[in-house]
Amino acid sequence: MAFFRPNIEAMDGYVPGEQPTDPNVVKLNTNENPYPPSPRVLEAIAAVTPEQLRRYPDPLGNAFRDAAASVHGVTRDMVLCGNGMDDILNITVRALSGPEAKLVYPVPTYTLYAVLANIQASMVKEVPFGPNFELPTDALVAEHGRVTYLANPNAPSGTTVSIDAVADLARQLNGVLCVDEAYVDFADSNCMRLASEFENVLVMRTLSKGYSLAGLRFGYAVGHPNLIAGLMKVKDSYNVDAVSIAAAAAALRDQDYARQCWAKVRDERERLRAALAGLDMPALPSQSNFLLARPAWRPAREVYELLKARRILVRYFDYPRVSDRLRITVGTREQNDKLLAALRELRG
Numbered sequence: 001m002a003f004f005r006p007n008i009e010a011m012d013g014y015v016p017g018e019q020p021t022d023p024n025v026v027k028l029n030t031n032e033n034p035y036p037p038s039p040r041v042l043e044a045i046a047a048v049t050p051e052q053l054r055r056y057p058d059p060l061g062n063a064f065r066d067a068a069a070s071v072h073g074v075t076r077d078m079v080l081c082g083n084g085m086d087d088i089l090n091i092t093v094r095a096l097s098g099p100e101a102k103l104v105y106p107v108p109t110y111t112l113y114a115v116l117a118n119i120q121a122s123m124v125k126e127v128p129f130g131p132n133f134e135l136p137t138d139a140l141v142a143e144h145g146r147v148t149y150l151a152n153p154n155a156p157s158g159t160t161v162s163i164d165a166v167a168d169l170a171r172q173l174n175g176v177l178c179v180d181e182a183y184v185d186f187a188d189s190n191c192m193r194l195a196s197e198f199e200n201v202l203v204m205r206t207l208s209k210g211y212s213l214a215g216l217r218f219g220y221a222v223g224h225p226n227l228i229a230g231l232m233k234v235k236d237s238y239n240v241d242a243v244s245i246a247a248a249a250a251a252l253r254d255q256d257y258a259r260q261c262w263a264k265v266r267d268e269r270e271r272l273r274a275a276l277a278g279l280d281m282p283a284l285p286s287q288s289n290f291l292l293a294r295p296a297w298r299p300a301r302e303v304y305e306l307l308k309a310r311r312i313l314v315r316y317f318d319y320p321r322v323s324d325r326l327r328i329t330v331g332t333r334e335q336n337d338k339l340l341a342a343l344r345e346l347r348g
């Protein structure tokens with residue numbers, strides 16, 4: 001018996017990275033931040049009252065919107081809260097695409113875009129990135145998408161395109177440009193100002209990576225008030241809860257703490273990249289908290305399996321342009337050293 005809509009029957013669901021229960025696993029597979037969240041976050045969670053839990057939360061998450069407005073120099077009506085950036089992505093896909101409205105993005109990239117589009121039976125066009133992950137502006141514009149997604153830094157490549165290139169794309173597109181900045185806290189620059197300069201640009205952020213809160217589930221989008229108002233119609237009524245609103249606002253306001261973590265991750269990223277190159281595992285230059293490295297001495301899938309047997313988890317993707325590589329999250333110095341020691345042993 002076919003219970004599901006044909007597009008749901010036909011599609012594959014998203015496959016999240018493994019979350020092992022063994023605490024001794026060196027976990028470098030889902031791009032979490034290796035450092036704990038700001039102490040202000042735990043204080044904010046402890047300060048949540050029984051009354052706040054008894055009542056429904058603020059449907060708009062205004063305490064967080066005000067924190068984001070002050071950190072990014074925008075107004076509250078330019079901010080949309082989400083249950084992780086995945087919720088923001090889902091809201092935008094549902095609001096902007098469909099069987100008659102094309103969704104476009106350069107590949108390889110975050111595979112959830114395709115999954116969310118398939119759920120909506122949306123028209124989709126994947127456009128290849130350039131050979132060195134350059135932005136294929138003309139090809140993207142030629143598709144006339146109702147919505148175009150760009151992960152910048154991109155995943156799983158870790159590469160970025162310049163703000164000028166993104167602005168140029170936004171100027172040429174008739175539809176909305178969603179800039180997925182999940183990893184931008186580890187980059188040298190970001191596109192936030194484009195959210196104020198263009199009516200069709202939505203800049204999307206998460207607290208999962210830069211703020212060490214993947215378990216909390218909180219993301220947000222910044223864009224023109226009209227764009228945000230339209231998306232508000234589509235979101236779940238209470239898509240962010242009272243605890244996460246308080247915790248996320250506290251995390252975002254503690255910029256000093258977050259910046260210290262970002263600097264440590266960036267330093268470790270460069271050290272790890274140099275060490276991997278020394279082990280014949282060159283990685284693309286990365287502006288994120290992970291490296292996409294190609295073992296020159298053994299197929300990537302085998303290296304993934306051998307590391308796993310040593311209780312070191314990295315990510316292997318079996319799709320074009322990345323199936324010969326491993327995506328390695330930058331861990332603490334100690335975690336990275338364990339990975340490097342295992343690779344040294346495997347390479348022989």
Ligand SMILES: Cc1ncc(COP(=O)(O)O)c(C=O)c1O
Pocket residue numbers: 030031083084085086087110151154155180182205206207208214218219
């Ligand atoms: C490119 C990209 N965008 C968005 C997300 C989703 O982030 P969140 O944890 O906020 O749902 C991820 C998660 O890995 C990602 O890699």
